[in-house]
Amino acid sequence: TQGQVITCKAAVAYEPNKPLVIEDVQVAPPQAGEVRIKIHFTALCHTDAYTWSGKDPEGLFPCILGHEAAGIVESVGEGVTEVQPGDHVIPCYQAECRECKFCKSGKTNLCGKVRTATGAGVMMNDRKSRFSINGKPIYHFMGTSTFSQFTVVHDVSVAKIDPQAPLDKVCLLGCGVPTGLGAVWNTAKVEPGAIVAIFGLGTVGLAVAEGAKSAGASRIIGVDIDSKKFDVAKNFGVTEFVNPKDYNKAIQQVLVDLTDGGVDYSFECIGNVSVMRAALECCHKGWGTSVIIGVAASGQEISTRPFQLVTGRVWKGTAFGGFKSRSQVPWLVDKYMKKEIKIDEYITHNLTLGEINSAFDLMHGGGCLRCVLKM
Ligand code: NAD
Ligand code: AHE
Ligand code: ZN
Numbered sequence: 001t002q003g004q005v006i007t008c009k010a011a012v013a014y015e016p017n018k019p020l021v022i023e024d025v026q027v028a029p030p031q032a033g034e035v036r037i038k039i040h041f042t043a044l045c046h047t048d049a050y051t052w053s054g055k056d057p058e059g060l061f062p063c064i065l066g067h068e069a070a071g072i073v074e075s076v077g078e079g080v081t082e083v084q085p086g087d088h089v090i091p092c093y094q095a096e097c098r099e100c101k102f103c104k105s106g107k108t109n110l111c112g113k114v115r116t117a118t119g120a121g122v123m124m125n126d127r128k129s130r131f132s133i134n135g136k137p138i139y140h141f142m143g144t145s146t147f148s149q150f151t152v153v154h155d156v157s158v159a160k161i162d163p164q165a166p167l168d169k170v171c172l173l174g175c176g177v178p179t180g181l182g183a184v185w186n187t188a189k190v191e192p193g194a195i196v197a198i199f200g201l202g203t204v205g206l207a208v209a210e211g212a213k214s215a216g217a218s219r220i221i222g223v224d225i226d227s228k229k230f231d232v233a234k235n236f237g238v239t240e241f242v243n244p245k246d247y248n249k250a251i252q253q254v255l256v257d258l259t260d261g262g263v264d265y266s267f268e269c270i271g272n273v274s275v276m277r278a279a280l281e282c283c284h285k286g287w288g289t290s291v292i293i294g295v296a297a298s299g300q301e302i303s304t305r306p307f308q309l310v311t312g313r314v315w316k317g318t319a320f321g322g323f324k325s326r327s328q329v330p331w332l333v334d335k336y337m338k339k340e341i342k343i344d345e346y347i348t349h350n351l352t353l354g355e356i357n358s359a360f361d362l363m364h365g366g367g368c369l370r371c372v373l374k375m
Helices: 046-052 101-105 115-119 167-174 176-188 203-214 229-234 251-258 273-281 325-337 353-364
Strands: 006-012 021-027 034-043 068-076 088-091 131-133 136-138 150-154 158-160 195-199 219-223 240-242 265-268 289-292 314-317 347-352 370-374
Touching: 006 353, 021 150, 021 353, 034 088, 034 167, 046 353, 068 167, 088 167, 158 325, 167 176, 167 325, 167 347, 167 370, 176 203, 176 265, 176 289, 176 314, 176 325, 195 203, 195 273, 203 219, 203 229, 203 265, 219 229, 219 251, 240 251, 251 273, 265 273, 273 289, 347 353, 353 370
Parallel strands: 195 219, 195 265, 219 240, 265 289, 289 314, 347 370
Antiparallel strands: 006 021, 021 131, 034 068, 034 150, 034 370, 068 088, 088 158, 131 136
8 A cells, every 4th residue: 555545444524513424535645754553443532623613823724623532653755764664653642843943942742843834734745634435625633634544644743653562542642641741740840748639530631630649639620511520530649629519608718728728730631711710720829829720712712910929829821741752651651551640441432433423422322431432
């Protein structure tokens, strides 16, 4: 198949919110600096649903969504040296070129090399898509497009992993789990004894809990409007639960009262701008730090009284938990293999690519953390 167009199945999003359609798509061979990957397993993340909903200002249609996956390299384009056919890999929506201003800064995991192309749904080389149906181009998504049996990505977006690692599990290391762990370890740098509040106990929030537990947090307070989340959250390290619906005062006040003045760290894992405000305002005066992880819809804005910051609270955000993708995803895979981090516990459902619309229904229905699709 090397150098040839591959025809395979992919789930195509033609329009916002219209069911995905399983189509035969043509996947062009990788050009210079590109890698074609046979995706073996992909999970669904709420960011896929967000873009599909039409609320993402970068959303383009028709496109192939998906960004939490694992597979095996099928072929590589000219000049690609770090991976070869047969390598087991995780496609990474956050690239790491090690050459750009961002990568060299030592201050961020964001990479500038291919970001304009991935945001425009095309490849860097010729600003065109490698996906088409009968000659009509289909846009890429987040530089990954893993809802396809084959995808083409930039070489700076490919993490080569241990070939022994089970692809149906480590696919989760493409997004949600590293995001939560890294928000604690890299962005907030939670220290032993700290009091932590987590808003939203989906996969991202539970990974925050896991990270906070391993960092030695003394109290991990889980906040969710769905009380069914509380039972499972205990297994990830959450020590106390608060359902905002049980109180008739603002949730920030509830947390301040529970913690003698506020939490040391809070994490917003929902994508709701009023919760983001509450997450900042439940932080302790003088030092409390709040990390935004959730992705909010186009047009939404955060606000608070500047006095909240004047009096020492800190507002931060994180993308992919601050992890350098190509360097650190393989390290996370190794940590999973050594049983130092969980993955299996986040997988509540297993379906096939053909069942992807039901998988999204499950995701919206509650009771689902991650659903992994076999391709
Ligand atoms: P999820 O939907 O599984 O979890 C969200 C949780 O929040 C649910 O348990 C829900 O019951 C709860 N919730 C909803 N409204 C609430 C409210 N008002 N108060 C308290 N709880 C509430 O989602 P997920 O997959 O864990 O992702 C969480 C968010 O993180 C999404 O916005 C996703 O797009 C974003 N995300 C960001 C990054 C990043 O790099 N920054 C990476 C992955 C995901
Ligand atoms: N396109 C959206 C932004 C979406 C967003 O913030 N994405 C996160 C990852 S979410 C993964 O589930 C991210 O990493 N952002 C940094 C980046 O470079 O995209 C919008 O609002 O425009
Ligand atoms: Zn995601």
